[in-house]
Amino acid sequence: MKRSAALLGALALAATAWTAGTAHAAPASPAGVRQTSVSAAQQSAAERFWTPERLRGAKDVTNAKDMTGLPAATGTAAARTTAAPATAGPRLAVPPVAGPSTTAGGEVTPMSSPTAWNGGGLISTTAGKVFFQNSSGGTFACSATVANADNKSVVLTAGHCIVNAGTGESYQNWVFIPGYNHGNRPFGTFSARVLYWWSGYVSTGGNANWDFAYAVVNTVNNRSLVDTVGAEGIAFNSPTGQHVHSFGYGGSDAEGNGEQLNHCEGTEYPDAGRGDSTMWGIDCVQSGGSSGGGFLSNFDTGAGTGYLVGNISVSSGNNEYHPYLGDEALTTYQAAGAA
Template sequence: MRARAGGIAALVLGAVIWSAAPVSAAPAEGVQRTTIGAAERATALRFWTDARLRSARDLDAPPAASTPPAASAAGGRQAAPGTGEEVRVAPLPAPGAAAAAPALAASDPTPWTGGGLISTTAGKVFFQNAGGGTFACSATVANADNKSLVLTAGHCVVDAGTGEVYRNWVFIPGYANGDRPHGTFTASSLFHLDQYVATAGNANYDLAFARLAPLDGRSLGDTVGAQGIAFNAATGREVHSFGYGGSAAEGNGERLNHCSGVEYPDAGREGSTMWGIDCVQTGGSSGGAFLADFDAGSGGGYLVGDISVSAGSSEYHPVLGNEALDLYRQAGAA
């Protein structure tokens, strides 16, 4: 994500076409799925040496398009993400998880030392673009039928300008100072919304799911647990955000950081349906969790969005509406 609006230029991820890119398919209207085979996953595991993890750049969000091109040309307003009846999936406790310490209110990013479910389900994402650049984001395990999903930002999966889906995509749950306490999980499928690319990166649709392959015969959820997730949830309530920001004050991307506050609507971007809090986590936190109903005793809650963009002293997340629910159901069935 961006540290401040206008403070960091858009990160250009390259326009070189990668000839060996996996084949993408659309399993449902509005959903794009990229399937990654066993050979590519093995390559990803070999690729991400400790040295490459250290050299990966913390990814900043590209500027959020205020309206889709067609709407801008017509002078109209974009459609908001669909809403409907709330759907909630409860958290999955981690095996033998210890209780979390009480969560303290934080309007600036502070190190998360509370332990609990968030300490195992939050993690870092690493990937490579077609030009060979290596980058880092954040993601969070979301409970699903296949016990194998993480929620992250759309811009951590696909280049909205070119439609390029990134390769060598891995997730390291509980990442801390280069340690991989639960191993390195490779993506077997990546899912993003058609609208995100069709609108050239409108942040209202800046979300994605990754389906992770089992590691040593165990699913991601059975290894580290999973956060709950809620779609069409109520807004304007207390939320907690977690990410691996890359600034020196946030530990240079080597530790999990935490913010909290009562969320408010994004009033600064025409057509925005996003909600945010008075806090800014910097590049590398993109894709990190926004959790509602966060329980300080367990470290668990319900995902209601991912860290996407920031402006001034605020960071914002897209809402998880009907489009996100369709994406989740497709990813959870993969």
């Protein structure tokens, strides 16, 4: 089956390195984990950079062709460097954390096409939009979700929303806005202080099996991200074939042009489009801008709580897929949580 990365191929663009700062330097990462630290001055600059005008002008991340004129990655074995499947070690689940501003949700109708999320609950505060800039000055938007971690400051997103898979250089002026809604920033703008990704994502030139990443963000008003909005749980080496829910800020007219949180759900199945794929997907697809949004298992639609088991990465036809969070994703998460 021919697959197109309609959401979401690697952001393959000519980039210059984002100078890593020395302030708040993160601990050295374990083997296989890559990181970029951001200086305090760069963090402050990122917060100032994202004016309302720039938020409105940011382009929803779709694929490499949109950014460089290169052909979009197909996802076929011939077009991608083959990578070993993700390893599967012991299962680990970190529970969600209710936020001080969380309100109970209401009834939610199951959907197999993206629909505005009106259910409230924790996901309405823990899901949010990511904004960043490339070295050519272009501004872009993705999605992300707060994941419970020791430092209360971690968000899960897609690798292609953090790093150029062609060069290994990370993006700049990177911020996360939880609860984003039609330009509103109800909890503030959280700038990244460290960005983390798995080395296999870059060494394979953007193989979507490794298209997960984490950002460790600053405090706002001296409060951590989790203390401000709560956190979803996150699970590693979890069972597959589960009923899952996905959330993102798709940029189509039907999805509110990237200004509202949207929702899909379905029972996941393995990706049959690539011989080397370890990804799982559902019969629903969100459009550009939803890249990095969370897939959650054991999701309680009333409370808006669940366990992150992946992030929106690639699409094919009416399906969207997430990388499996195995040992590599766990190692990267642990490095982010210790920063």
